[in-house]
Amino acid sequence: MPQEVRGVIAKAKGEPVSVETIIVPDPGPGEAVVEIKACGVCHTDLHYREGGINDEFPFLLGHEAAGIVESVGDGVTDVAPGDYVILNWRAVCGSCRSCLKGKPQYCFATHNATQKMTLADGTELSPALGIGAFCDKTLVAAGQCTKVDPAAKPEVAGLLGCGVMAGIGAAMNTGEVGRGDSVAVFGCGGVGNAALEGARLAGASIIIAVDIDDQKLEWAKNFGATHTINSSKEDAVEKIRELTGGNGVDVAIEAVGLPKTYEQAFYARDLAGTVVLVGVPNPEMRVELPFIEIFGRGGSLKSSWYGDCLPSRDFPMLIDLYLQGRLNLDGFVSETIGIDGVEEAFHKMERGEVLRSVVVM
Numbered sequence: 416m417p418q419e420v421r422g423v424i425a426k427a428k429g430e431p432v433s434v435e436t437i438i439v440p441d442p443g444p445g446e447a448v449v450e451i452k453a454c455g456v457c458h459t460d461l462h463y464r465e466g467g468i469n470d471e472f473p474f475l476l477g478h479e480a481a482g483i484v485e486s487v488g489d490g491v492t493d494v495a496p497g498d499y500v501i502l503n504w505r506a507v508c509g510s511c512r513s514c515l516k517g518k519p520q521y522c523f524a525t526h527n528a529t530q531k532m533t534l535a536d537g538t539e540l541s542p543a544l545g546i547g548a549f550c551d552k553t554l555v556a557a558g559q560c561t562k563v564d565p566a567a568k569p570e571v572a573g574l575l576g577c578g579v580m581a582g583i584g585a586a587m588n589t590g591e592v593g594r595g596d597s598v599a600v601f602g603c604g605g606v607g608n609a610a611l612e613g614a615r616l617a618g619a620s621i622i623i624a625v626d627i628d629d630q631k632l633e634w635a636k637n638f639g640a641t642h643t644i645n646s647s648k649e650d651a652v653e654k655i656r657e658l659t660g661g662n663g664v665d666v667a668i669e670a671v672g673l674p675k676t677y678e679q680a681f682y683a684r685d686l687a688g689t690v691v692l693v694g695v696p697n698p699e700m701r702v703e704l705p706f707i708e709i710f711g712r713g714g715s716l717k718s719s720w721y722g723d724c725l726p727s728r729d730f731p732m733l734i735d736l737y738l739q740g741r742l743n744l745d746g747f748v749s750e751t752i753g754i755d756g757v758e759e760a761f762h763k764m765e766r767g768e769v770l771r772s773v774v775v776m
């Protein structure tokens with residue numbers, strides 16, 4: 416029987432979100448219905464509401480979530496009712512050209528639920544990132560459910576489903592930060608601080624946080640930053656060179672998505688170093704760099720999608736590290752709120768007051 420539950424809906428561009436009744440169908444073949452326990456408020460949710468992703472309103476927002484599988488459809492064997500899971504937005508297909516090359520983390524044909532959730536009047540909903548988790552229950556592809564140790568609280572575990580994974584993965588997977596490396600991270604919001612944490616986990620010795628906001632730099636110190644630079648007050652590139660014997664860092668991670676900070680990352684890295692772009696640019700932005708510098712400095716310029724993570728590999732591992740006290744996930748949770756607090760949480764995020772507000776169901 417389809418179920419009626421509460422969900423946070425963005426009905427039209429720029430309009431405040433509202434809590435509405437939504438209809439969740441029974442899971443079909445390959446699908447699962449998940450009872451949501453907690454879901455973090457991410458910039459991408461705000462981006463959807465502002466029409467910055469696409470025009471397929473109404474959106475069911477929320478995508479950084481943990482919950483318990485309630486029911487599964489035919490043919491689902493990887494998860495079962497009662498499993499504690501983090502939802503991911505890249506359920507790999509196993510058969511596209513990237514998966515067949517043994518690189519499922521880049522899968523080009525990831526799965527989402529086939530059926531649609533709707534409003535009470537039958538209007539089809541577009542779930543944010545194919546998830547939609549500011550709701551009591553959601554319908555996803557079973558592959559979007561990654562089982563983890565239930566000892567990790569949902570308000571913390573869910574954060575690995577998006578921004579925190581993107582940041583940690585940008586350092587560990589994409590940047591391949593290694594023991595003794597020097598790392599600089601530009602932008603110390605949720606993703607940037609997670610990148611700092613990833614660099615720390617990977618054994619980096621110098622970890623430099625760059626931002627224009629002293630509050631954020633203060634937060635960064637809780638996530639492994641050994642040095643901080645306020646780039647509105649001093650030249651970030653010069654200061655990074657100074658901190659690294661005049662050379663620049665091995666890995667420079669851009670977590671803002673602006674040409675100016677990308678250029679800073681480009682020039683702040685050592686010869687043969689790596690630049691990782693995990694910040695999301697908008698379509699109008701252009702980067703201009705001397706072509707000879709791109710060649711002459713060697714190394715690599717990479718982009719990091721979802722931290723190049725493989726949920727089945729990375730989520731359980733990171734939860735284990737968290738439970739052992741080796742990964743600071745608690746520090747990302749600025750506050751927990753109710754399902755009716757999402758609009759206010761957007762404003763706090765815009766004002767830079769929180770790393771993550773987390774809706775607890």
Ligand SMILES: [Zn+2]
Nearest residue numbers: 508511514522
């Ligand atoms: Zn694939």
Ligand SMILES: [Zn+2]
Nearest residue numbers: 457459577578
């Ligand atoms: Zn997100």
